Amino acid sequence: MDLESTIVAVSSPPGPSALGLIRLSGQDAGLVLETLCEDVSIRQRCIQHVRLVLAEYSIPTTVLCMPRPHSYTTEDTLELQVPGNPLLLEHIIDSMVDAGKRLGLATRRAYPGEFTFRAWHHGRLSLDGAEAVASLIAAESAEELVAARHAFEGAIGQSLLPVADQLADVLALLETGIDFSDEEDVVILSVGDLSTRLLGVLSGLDAVLDSTHGSEAIDSRPRVVLRGPANAGKSTLFNALLGQDRVIAHELPGTTRDVISESCAFGGCDALLVDTPGDESGVDAGAVFAELESDLVLWCGPASTEQAGPPNALRVVTKIDVCPCTDAHVIPVCSFNATDMTMLANVVADELQARRSSPASGRVAVSQRQAVTLRRVHDLVSGVRSEIQHLGPTQGVDRPAECAASLRIALNDVGSITGDIPPDDVLGRVFAGFCIGK
Ligand SMILES: Nc1nc2c(ncn2[C@@H]2O[C@H](COP(=O)(O)OP(=O)(O)OP(=O)(O)O)[C@@H](O)[C@H]2O)c(=O)[nH]1
Ligand SMILES: [Mg+2]
Structure with missing residues (x-):
């Protein structure tokens, strides 16, 4: 792996955004930037507001200067905050590589993970710590963040x-x-x-x-699983809770053939909402549900439904606009009624909170x-x-x-x-x- 070149890359996520981040690392990072900026100096750790001068125009830029060895890679590192237009970001990267070449300096675009590779190579991170950077970036819940931080610390x-x-x-x-x-x-x-x-x-x-x-393999979010007989109104409820037509709902029983999950927030609680085939659909429920035992099951069906749901399931009585329900121990909903959806979401949030297992803080x-x-x-x-x-x-x-x-x-x-x-x-x-x- 070439460690001599100064490397440059866009570090902000793909797509347009208010601010884009460009990162430069290597022994010639300062020289490269100085050819494109007036009045920039990276001799010391500081933040500078400068103008980046490109062929056709100049743009306001905030530069974070991190001279070696006090940077992520332990090399001279510069982070540029510029307007987050993807074309502009690419243009700046090209201009930097060209500027480096004109000066006879080894300057090139960074490979995937190369900044972290250099951090590891220079002893800034252990190998497992470096690998944990990816987990930190991918973490989708507070528990995953804590687990990634522990990994990051080796x-x-x-x-x-x-x-x-x-x-x-x-x-x-x-x-x-x-x-x-x-x-x-x-x-x-x-x-x-x-x-x-x-x-x-x-x-x-x-x-x-x-x-x-x-x-990468386990999603720590709780799963809220809609189960019940065919034609119970599960898929309609799934779409109503998500606020979009994600799955097909139809009067023909047995419409849903696969388990489908989507991210869904219940109150402040992030969860996965899962739509399932009707219980008598012939889909191997044992195989599908074995791993869902610990999740919250909403047992759906109109008031006339006789089948009982699994133990610990919450009974959701569907279609109350056409089949009214008087049972005080169930959650009555009409999926076409927004107020009912908010009420159900609140009940689910409370239930998830109550069932919340001990956080993965030590993991x-x-x-x-x-x-x-x-x-x-x-x-x-x-x-x-x-x-x-x-x-x-x-x-x-x-x-x-x-x-x-x-x-x-x-x-x-x-x-x-x-x-x-x-x-x-x-x-x-x-x-x-x-x-x-x-
Ligand atoms: N009136 C009324 N009809 C509903 C309601 N919820 C669902 N339906 C209707 O009931 C039928 C079945 O709905 P689905 O959501 O497809 O039922 P399902 O449980 O997913 O059915 P399967 O996929 O076959 O297991 C559709 O025609 C829906 O429009 C409701 O709250 N009120
Ligand atoms: Mg369905």
Whole structure:
């Protein structure tokens, strides 16, 4: 990876906005900007209001100057706030690259994640901390933000260190047994000892896995699931709560064939609203609903509905404009009535608040790569453990080389998270998931 060039990219999200952010990092960042601005000086940490002079016009620009080493990348870094027109932002980037070339300086557009890569390369961030930047950006709830912040502070690497130590010890003992088995003072690892040590590694891994939160795989928002018989009015209610015609509602029973979810705010509570096929639709409800057990089910249907919903479901009586309801223990709604929708949303918000499980405050966000790697380490270690299960505890390990090979892979995998042994392909995978400008 080229670390010499000065890199430049748009760091604000795509699309028009009031302000756009352009980030420059590298040893020549100041020189490049000075060719395009009058009266700019980045010798010290400061904020400057200048005019950026392009070929046809000049634009007001606020420059945040962060001289090395006190910047995100630890290099000279400049952040320019300019009007957030995407064409203008691209034009400025092109002008900066051209200005650098005219001066004979290595200046180019940044690759995805390159600013964070440089922060990691210069020791500003651990590898897991760098990976957590992506989780921080992607976090969609307060819990995910907290989990990402823990990861950003290196919590996953920290909690894996004892596991890495234990794994390295077992591996060393196994390999010593292989290499020096004919020497008298070398104690060959017994099956019982190996099994106990592997169990220690596995419980350490279990504890790490329990504390993690896959921000890419798991949405921590509560799900509000509309269930009930076919033709109950679920899809109509789904659209009414969202305030848009998102799914098809029709008098023909069995219209909805798939589970569909959409973000929906109930009061101040962000949730996922889920529309489902009618209970008798033939869709495998067991498979669909197994993972939704902990969510809030709204059991929908007109007053005449005889089927009972699952335990803990809230009973929502639909179509009360045509089938009135007098039961005081249910929530009566007409999906075409805005007041009823507001009332239902408030009831749902209260219920979500009451059911809210303990926040994920102690949890740590992991990327999908880290989650897959952790599971693979677990499989490798438990694979070795089951390999030796059939042997007596005082026996020697019968295929030590194979066991050692598996544990070596597991140890490398742990290193690819803690950052001790980050091979190039791991680095590529970590930083390729970022967007340009981060
Ligand atoms: N009058 C009245 N009709 C409603 C109301 N809600 C739904 N309907 C009608 O009931 C019919 C069925 O509505 P859907 O929302 O498709 O019912 P569903 O539960 O999604 O049905 P499936 O997808 O088949 O399981 C449609 O013709 C809707 O217009 C309501 O509050 N009042
Ligand atoms: Mg439907």
